[in-house]
Every structure is written in structure tokens, then in C-alpha cells.
Amino acid sequence: MSLTDDARKHAVEVLESCSKRLGFFASGLPGGYEALWARDSMTTTLGALLLHGKFEKAIQKSFETLAKNQSKLGQIPNCVGDFNLDRQSDVTFNTIDSTLWYIIALHAHGKINRNSGVSKKYKASIGKAILWLKHQDPNEDTLIVQQPTMDWQDAFPHKYGRVINTLALYYGALKLNGENVLAEHIKKIINGATQEYLSLYDDKRGYYLPWIWKNHDGDREEGVWFDTLGNLLAIITGLATPKIAKSILQYMEKEKIQQPYPCKCLYPPITKKDKDWHSYFEKCDSKDPYQYSNGGIWPYIGGWYVAALVKTKQFSRAEEELEMLACANKLGKATEWEFSEWLDGETGEPKGTPYQAWSAGMYIFAHECVKRKKIPIFS
Numbered sequence: 469m470s471l472t473d474d475a476r477k478h479a480v481e482v483l484e485s486c487s488k489r490l491g492f493f494a495s496g497l498p499g500g501y502e503a504l505w506a507r508d509s510m511t512t513t514l515g516a517l518l519l520h521g522k523f524e525k526a527i528q529k530s531f532e533t534l535a536k537n538q539s540k541l542g543q544i545p546n547c548v549g550d551f552n553l554d555r556q557s558d559v560t561f562n563t564i565d566s567t568l569w570y571i572i573a574l575h576a577h578g579k580i581n582r583n584s585g586v587s588k589k590y591k592a593s594i595g596k597a598i599l600w601l602k603h604q605d606p607n608e609d610t611l612i613v614q615q616p617t618m619d620w621q622d623a624f625p626h627k628y629g630r631v632i633n634t635l636a637l638y639y640g641a642l643k644l645n646g647e648n649v650l651a652e653h654i655k656k657i658i659n660g661a662t663q664e665y666l667s668l669y670d671d672k673r674g675y676y677l678p679w680i681w682k683n684h685d686g687d688r689e690e691g692v693w694f695d696t697l698g699n700l701l702a703i704i705t706g707l708a709t710p711k712i713a714k715s716i717l718q719y720m721e722k723e724k725i726q727q728p729y730p731c732k733c734l735y736p737p738i739t740k741k742d743k744d745w746h747s748y749f750e751k752c753d754s755k756d757p758y759q760y761s762n763g764g765i766w767p768y769i770g771g772w773y774v775a776a777l778v779k780t781k782q783f784s785r786a787e788e789e790l791e792m793l794a795c796a797n798k799l800g801k802a803t804e805w806e807f808s809e810w811l812d813g814e815t816g817e818p819k820g821t822p823y824q825a826w827s828a829g830m831y832i833f834a835h836e837c838v839k840r841k842k843i844p845i846f847s
Contacts, residue, residue: 472787475794476835478805482828483516483523490548491530492516492523495809496823503549503558504533506566507620510573511768512829517580518836518844527577531586534570535593542600544570564604564614567597568637575644576845598645601638610654612638613681624754624761625693625738626746629681632658632668633698640705640846655707674715675699676708678734693744694735696725700772703779705846713780720773728816729796730770730789737763737813758813760820765811767796771830778837779846790838797831807831 469477485496492509495501509530516523537545537559544567547560571594578587587594604612612635616628635658642651658676660667668676678695699716702708708716719725725732737757738744749755754762770793777786799818800806807827809820837843 471798472790472794472835472838475797475805475831479515479797479807479828479831479835480519480522481805482807482823483512483526483825483832485823486512486825486828487523487526489529490533491528492526492825492829493549494825495821496825497821501821503547504530505547506534506544506563507546507569508824508826509534510566510569512825513573514576514845515771515829515832515836517577518832521581528586531570531574531577531590534566535590538593538596539600541603542596542598543567544597562618564601564612564618564634565620565637567601568634568641571597571641572637572644572845575641579644579845594645598641598647601641609657610650611635611657620697621733621761624749624752625678625734625744627679627695629679630668631679631698632676632695632702633678635668636698636701636705636707639707640701643705643846658707659709659712669712674719676702676712676716693738694719694723694725696720696731696733696735697766697769697772700731700769700776703776704772704843710780713776717776717780717782726770726773726789726792728814729765729767729811730773730793731765732758732763732813733761733766733769733810734763760810763813764819765796765813765816766827767793767808767811768824768826768830770796771827771834774834775837775843778841779843783838783841786838790834793831793834797827 482496486493490504492512493501494505494508513527533548534544537548543561545559545561546563546566549558574590601612611630613629614631614634616626617623619633639651639654656662658668660669670677675694676699703713723735725735753760757763774786774790797807798804801818806822807824808818808822809824811818
């Protein structure tokens with residue numbers, strides 16, 4: 469058995485350990501992550517969907533748990549569960565990407581399992597979620613905006629307004645929901661095809677800026693760091709034109725963002741000397757360069773990198789990076805195949821909580837992309 473196929477087998481085992489009563493928990497580690505996070509479970513679902521119904525029960529429970537706890541206004545919760553006894557409620561909100569991942573995963577289920585009836589079952593819920601998202605538009609210009617700490621990187625780094633990660637997901641969600649006219653209008657704005665708005669794409673740097681807001685662009689030095697996931701999602705969803713997609717991947721290659729394993733979550737790391745630094749960063753795991761959200765390697769993002777290579781028809785490179793991703797997931801603190809939460813961005817040392825659902829789920833997704841030579845969802 470090849471290393472990449474062996475990794476797929478172990479990824480399935482991790483998903484088995486993460487399948488709980490409420491759906492996919494973030495980790496299969498006993499006693500840890502006693503909750504269902506929307507972004508983790510929905511990202512995991514994208515990979516699990518490709519296993520011919522093996523995890524259908526966990527997928528359905530994940531959908532049910534999130535839909536049951538959807539707010540009256542349509543927002544999907546960030547988390548459901550008693551993972552933190554200090555909180556006043558076991559249902560928390562305050563995100564924007566949870567709602568986006570929920571919509572994408574539901575449509576992905578309908579696309580892969582055409583006769584499942586899931587899209588019809590959750591049609592009203594999807595409608596409420598889309599409406600809530602459209603109301604996150606204080607400019608009334610169709611581009612949703614977010615406050616700081618409302619996406620997967622939480623409190624680090626400090627980004628707000630128009631965020632490429634969020635807008636790439638929004639574009640993908642709109643396309644899957646059949647709102648093509650609105651999606652293409654947003655694509656033109658983000659890519660700078662209209663002079664009426666300031667675009668997120670920086671032609672000089674060759675990638676999308678992580679965020680802009682009002683006149684907080686200065687000389688375009690704000691947000692000079694590279695948001696890996698946001699840029700990769702732009703490629704996967706089709707938000708990035710072929711020319712922009714090529715430029716993004718060339719930048720990643722040039723700066724070795726996929727080394728020693730795919731991929732560092734941002735580059736370059738933010739230090740105390742940078743104007744993007746905030747005092748409260750000292751209190752989080754990202755305070756040091758190449759650690760956690762400050763340039764650490766996140767294998768689940770590596771899965772999106774492999775998929776982006778497939779999307780741009782770089783099939784040989786995709787096979788190479790899939791093998792490196794398998795190597796990353798094989799590492800462990802105590803044993804092999806721990807599918808760690810993240811790795812040291814310089815040394816590749818495994819860090820965080822092991823047996824991560826989205827590390828395993830996105831490996832399966834990447835493996836299938838390489839095998840099929842296409843993206844199962846956004847193609």
C-alpha cells in the first residue's frame with residue numbers, strides 16, 4: 469500500500485473516533501473537544517461525503533445539530549456543546565464563517581448525493597442563513613463584512629471589514645445556491661474589474677490582501693501578509709481568475725509556504741515590530757512566529773492546497789504535495805498517524821490536539837481530488 473493510500477485508511481479511522489452523538493466533533497481524543505464546531509464539522513463533511521455513505525449518520529447529525537440551534541435571524545452557531553463550563557450557554561455564535569460552511573456543506577451533500585433530499589429538507593434553513601449573510605452588508609454594496617475574530621483564526625490576526633477568506637466562501641456559497649448574477653458581480657469587485665470599488669486583489673504582490681475596510685488601505689501596506697486559506701479558497705471556488713490563481717500558487721512556491729509540509733497558514737509571521745501587532749496577542753498561542761495561527765502549519769489547509777493544484781491541472785505537483793501532506797499527518801507526539809491540529813511552521817514538529825477531524829477530512833478530500841483529477845464540489 470502506498471503512503472498516500474495508507475494515510476487515507478488512517479484518516480477514516482480518525483473520522484470514526486470523531487463521530488459522536490451530535491455529529492463530527494473537532495477531535496477524537498477522549499475527553500477533549502466535547503462539542504461540535506460548525507466550521508470543523510462542515511469542513512470534515514466535505515471529505516466524509518466522498519466515502520460512499522460510510523459516515524452518513526455523523527453527517528446528518530452534524531446538520532441536524534446546527535440547524536436545530538440556528539438563531540431566529542438565521543445565523544448558524546459557532547459551537548454546540550459543553551466544552552467550556554465557564555460559558556453561560558452551550559451554544560455560542562459570534563462567527564461569520566460557520567454560516568458559510570454550513571450552506572456549502574449542505575449543497576455539497578446534494579451535489580454528491582443527488583437523490584438524498586437533504587437540500588429540500590434544509591431549504592428553509594439555507595434561506596434564512598443566506599438572508600442573514602446578506603444583512604452583513606453595512607455598505608449596501610453586496611459585499612459582506614465582518615468584525616475582528618469572527619473567522620477560524622479567531623483573535624489572531626486582527627482583520628475586519630472585507631476579508632478574503634469570508635468573501636471566497638460567500639462567493640462559493642452563492643454559486644452553489646444558484647445566485648450566479650450576484651456572485652459574478654461580487655467577483656468583479658473583488659478582482660478589480662470595476663473602478664467603483666477598491667479591490668482585494670493586489671496585482672503588485674500577486675495575491676489577495678487578507679482584508680481591507682473603508683480607507684484602511686493606506687499605501688496597501690495594511691494586511692501585507694498572505695492569508696493562505698483565503699487565497700486557496702478563492703482558487704477552489706472559482707473566485708480567482710486563472711491568471712490570479714496561477715499568480716497565487718507561484719507566490720506560495722516562491723516563499724516556500726508549503727514547506728516543510730503544506731501549508732503555513734499565513735506568511736510572513738507577524739512580530740511585535742509590525743503595525744498589525746496587538747497587545748492581546750501576548751495572551752494567545754500565536755504570540756511567537758511560526759506557532760499556531762502565526763505561520764504554523766495546518767494540515768487541513770494543506771488539503772485545500774492539494775485541491776488548488778488539481779483545480780489548476782497541476783496533477784504531478786498535486787501528487788507530490790499529497791504525499792507530503794500524508795507525511796505531516798503521520799507525525800505524532802506519542803505515536804504515528806495522529807493527524808495533528810497544527811505543526812511548527814519551521815521544524816514541522818506536531819503541536820496542538822491530535823486526531824483532528826478536519827485534518828483527516830481534508831486529507832480524504834485532497835486524496836479524492838488527486839484520484840479523480842477534479843474538485844468534486846466546485847468543479
